[in-house]
Amino acid sequence: MAVGPGTLPTFFPVAGVRLGIGSAGxxxxxxxxxxxxxxxxGSRVAGIFTRNQxxxxxxxxxxSHLASDAPRYLLxxxxxxxxxxxxxxxxxxxxxxxxLATSRGVDINAILPFSTGVIGEFMPMDKLxxxxxxxxxxxxxxxxxxxxxxxxTTDTRPKGNSRQYGDDHQVTITGISKxxxxxxxxMATMLAFxxxxxxxxxxxxxxxxxxxxxxSFNRITVDSDTSTNDSVVLVATGASNVVIxxxxxxxxxxxLSQVFTDLAQAIIRDGEGASKFVSVVVEGAxxxxxxxxxxxxxAESPLVKTALSASDPNWGRILAAVGRSNIVDxxxxxxxxxxxxxxxxxxxSRADTYSEEAGQEAMQSEDIEIRxxxxxxxxxxxxxxxxLTQEYVRINAEYRT
Amino acid sequence: MAVGPGTLPTFFPVAGVRLGIGSAGxxxxxxxxxxxxxxxxGSRVAGIFTRNQxxxxxxxxxxSHLASDAPRYLLxxxxxxxxxxxxxxxxxxxxxxxxLATSRGVDINAILPFSTGVIGEFMPMDKLxxxxxxxxxxxxxxxxxxxxxxxxTTDTRPKGNSRQYGDDHQVTITGISKxxxxxxxxMATMLAFxxxxxxxxxxxxxxxxxxxxxxSFNRITVDSDTSTNDSVVLVATGASNVVIxxxxxxxxxxxLSQVFTDLAQAIIRDGEGASKFVSVVVEGAxxxxxxxxxxxxxAESPLVKTALSASDPNWGRILAAVGRSNIVDxxxxxxxxxxxxxxxxxxxSRADTYSEEAGQEAMQSEDIEIRxxxxxxxxxxxxxxxxLTQEYVRINAEYRT
Numbered sequence: 001m002a003v004g005p006g007t008l009p010t011f012f013p014v015a016g017v018r019l020g021i022g023s024a025g026x027x028x029x030x031x032x033x034x035x036x037x038x039x040x041x042g043s044r045v046a047g048i049f050t051r052n053q054x055x056x057x058x059x060x061x062x063x064s065h066l067a068s069d070a071p072r073y074l075l076x077x078x079x080x081x082x083x084x085x086x087x088x089x090x091x092x093x094x095x096x097x098x099x100l101a102t103s104r105g106v107d108i109n110a111i112l113p114f115s116t117g118v119i120g121e122f123m124p125m126d127k128l129x130x131x132x133x134x135x136x137x138x139x140x141x142x143x144x145x146x147x148x149x150x151x152x153t154t155d156t157r158p159k160g161n162s163r164q165y166g167d168d169h170q171v172t173i174t175g176i177s178k179x180x181x182x183x184x185x186x187m188a189t190m191l192a193f194x195x196x197x198x199x200x201x202x203x204x205x206x207x208x209x210x211x212x213x214x215x216s217f218n219r220i221t222v223d224s225d226t227s228t229n230d231s232v233v234l235v236a237t238g239a240s241n242v243v244i245x246x247x248x249x250x251x252x253x254x255x256l257s258q259v260f261t262d263l264a265q266a267i268i269r270d271g272e273g274a275s276k277f278v279s280v281v282v283e284g285a286x287x288x289x290x291x292x293x294x295x296x297x298x299a300e301s302p303l304v305k306t307a308l309s310a311s312d313p314n315w316g317r318i319l320a321a322v323g324r325s326n327i328v329d330x331x332x333x334x335x336x337x338x339x340x341x342x343x344x345x346x347x348x349s350r351a352d353t354y355s356e357e358a359g360q361e362a363m364q365s366e367d368i369e370i371r372x373x374x375x376x377x378x379x380x381x382x383x384x385x386x387x388l389t390q391e392y393v394r395i396n397a398e399y400r401t
Numbered sequence: 402m403a404v405g406p407g408t409l410p411t412f413f414p415v416a417g418v419r420l421g422i423g424s425a426g427x428x429x430x431x432x433x434x435x436x437x438x439x440x441x442x443g444s445r446v447a448g449i450f451t452r453n454q455x456x457x458x459x460x461x462x463x464x465s466h467l468a469s470d471a472p473r474y475l476l477x478x479x480x481x482x483x484x485x486x487x488x489x490x491x492x493x494x495x496x497x498x499x500x501l502a503t504s505r506g507v508d509i510n511a512i513l514p515f516s517t518g519v520i521g522e523f524m525p526m527d528k529l530x531x532x533x534x535x536x537x538x539x540x541x542x543x544x545x546x547x548x549x550x551x552x553x554t555t556d557t558r559p560k561g562n563s564r565q566y567g568d569d570h571q572v573t574i575t576g577i578s579k580x581x582x583x584x585x586x587x588m589a590t591m592l593a594f595x596x597x598x599x600x601x602x603x604x605x606x607x608x609x610x611x612x613x614x615x616x617s618f619n620r621i622t623v624d625s626d627t628s629t630n631d632s633v634v635l636v637a638t639g640a641s642n643v644v645i646x647x648x649x650x651x652x653x654x655x656x657l658s659q660v661f662t663d664l665a666q667a668i669i670r671d672g673e674g675a676s677k678f679v680s681v682v683v684e685g686a687x688x689x690x691x692x693x694x695x696x697x698x699x700a701e702s703p704l705v706k707t708a709l710s711a712s713d714p715n716w717g718r719i720l721a722a723v724g725r726s727n728i729v730d731x732x733x734x735x736x737x738x739x740x741x742x743x744x745x746x747x748x749x750s751r752a753d754t755y756s757e758e759a760g761q762e763a764m765q766s767e768d769i770e771i772r773x774x775x776x777x778x779x780x781x782x783x784x785x786x787x788x789l790t791q792e793y794v795r796i797n798a799e800y801r802t
């Protein structure tokens with residue numbers, strides 16, 4: 001299941017970025033499971049990675065390589081996360097970097113490895129090695145759409161966004177993402193690779209990545225499980241010669257955030273077993289942490305999520321979730337709860353103006369907004385989530401079998 | 402579904418406690434949904450209630466009555482939680498107390514009301530009132546088993562425990578509980594009523610209740626949702642004339658804790674859709690909060706819970722849950738993970754001695770222990786949970802329909 005249409009956009013190529021795709025047989029035979037992304041010399045790269053302490057071997061290696069050298073290649077495989085693999089996992093990740101580095105005549109530190117898939121099994125290195133030449137052999141600026149396919153695991157559809165802005169001096173931003181389960185803020189079993197031809201220094205690039213991630217990938221949850229492999233990578237090749245400085249930064253970040261938000265929301269729309277795309281908006285909180293914590297408590301409540309799957313306007317469960325959000329000195333009489341702008345509860349009870357029919361109607365749509373007004377401050381936050389269906393349980397019970 | 406046999410014990414009556422059961426039609430017609438528990442004059446009562454800020458009307462009323470007078474009657478209905486009902490809910494709860502008080506010739510403050518069931522709908526007061534005389538009419542010391550039936554909602558089986566200890570001067574402790582979903586520490590959609598004929602003062606009674614609750618009802622989670630109605634009530638009639646003082650307190654608490662733990666575990670065994678009873682043990686934590694937080698992160702992970710439902714020893718998900726438990730400066734190389742005493746992971750990877758067959762075998766049992774050794778301190782904690790099945794989703798998607 002997935003929510004809404006899953007059509008990919010037209011991908012604008014990013015000058016200085018070429019993508020190659022292969023089938024190494026790490027997933028099922030014949031499936032695309034290997035992607036190599038080549039970056040022109042001089043490209044700048046910023047990354048944000050999982051905060052899970054059991055972070056995967058490739059995340060360790062990527063962090064270390066990123067700190068020591070200018071990256072030239074991203075090496076991505078699906079089907080195996082190379083996580084929970086201890087010392088052997090680190091050796092395997094380093095070994096695959098070394099193979100690609102040798103074949104391309106670059107330093108091993110110029111390779112950033114990424115893996116996604118099953119946790120706790122060793123990487124089938126022979127397959128990975130055998131698949132590499134094919135992926136390298138078809139490097140092309142046109143490879144975005146195939147790459148979007150090549151990084152998927154339990155996803156049911158590829159995810160991409162691409163845009164250009166500016167008149168005389170156009171900037172291109174193009175990206176792909178993957179993720180469907182084990183999705184929770186501070187990122188998840190998700191990978192996102194976004195490239196631009198803007199010319200931007202390392203400090204501004206990292207600042208842009210941080211801002212855009214905070215409003216997008218750090219605002220989504222499918223199942224509250226943070227994965228060991230999450231990575232968001234932003235590449236700037238500079239090939240457009242359009243300089244991003246303090247003056248033009250805000251516009252760039254705004255455009256970048258739209259790409260990021262689209263990629264993040266696409267993950268929720270493709271959430272495992274999802275039949276609804278749900279925006280949880282908390283308004284009038286005392287501070288940002290309170291707003292976010294309340295929004296996540298609602299978004300992660302199994303009872304709220306199962307009610308959503310049944311299109312049941314069971315607002316009592318939303319109320320109960322707000323009530324256990326640890327809001328200090330909450331005045332429950334000031335709390336209002338809306339479903340798609342229908343006021344359903346206030347003064348700790350069903351709203352007088354509310355009718356079950358209006359609630360039912362709001363619940364019929366695939367895109368649903370749950371809005372909670374706390375009326376105690378000026379902070380608003382939104383997180384996005386999916387519903388909890390029998391299909392979610394089936395997928396995750398059968399994942400390894 | 403439920404885990405293990407669901408047989409009730411022989412209930413030892415508690416001198417000074419009589420129970421009456423009725424069918425008011427608040428649930429389905431003909432189902433027992435009303436229980437009146439009469440306490441002999443002089444009985445002492447202690448209660449612990451939900452921390453959900455949208456706590457239900459009867460919880461407000463019970464707290465207030467408990468503070469002002471010695472209770473003589475507990476009035477319990479299922480089918481409607483009288484939660485999310487605002488001012489009207491308070492009036493309804495008070496009104497039902499008043500009706501019972503008048504019929505029994507006691508002060509209204511001597512009545513403690515409890516409700517469980519659907520949130521957000523007004524109590525059908527006419528049905529409740531019409532059902533009261535029947536329940537009062539069959540008050541009996543033998544009513545425990547029927548009362549255990551009469552307080553259920555989505556539960557598939559009644560829950561009770563009863564024991565006697567002491568030689569010449571015997572003390573009886575008998576209790577019942579209910580709860581199946583919306584179950585999370587700091588209590589849940591759960592009610593428990595435990596009575597003893599011990600003679601104990603208010604201060605010691607409350608201390609005993611607090612200690613026994615902390616190791617039982619505050620160590621369970623089905624779905625991380627804390628309900629609006631949770632209540633645990635401990636009654637001491639004094640009818641045995643066995644005095645509980647500082648000397649005999651520890652033995653009393655030990656016996657009481659065994660009754661409480663059995664009642665709490667019975668809720669997990671009857672968790673909505675449950676096919677497994679899972680003990681999550683965290684050892685060697687730096688402090689209690691760290692041990693509990695890690696245990697709950699594992700116990701509430703949808704991915705761990707779905708793996709359990711499939712009897713899949715997917716230890717990577719347990720590892721990932723530990724990794725996102727916010728343990729400061731965790732040395733992942735010291736962490737060991739066991740399934741029923743089979744060492745499955747250490748040094749951030751699968752254990753060398755581990756075989757998939759041994760993991761599969763451990764997973765086959767209905768009762769499973771996940772044990773995580775952090776090796777950084779002396780604190781150990783255990784929480785109990787159930788697995789996440791398609792049946793859980795079905796039950797909660799269809800609850801109101």
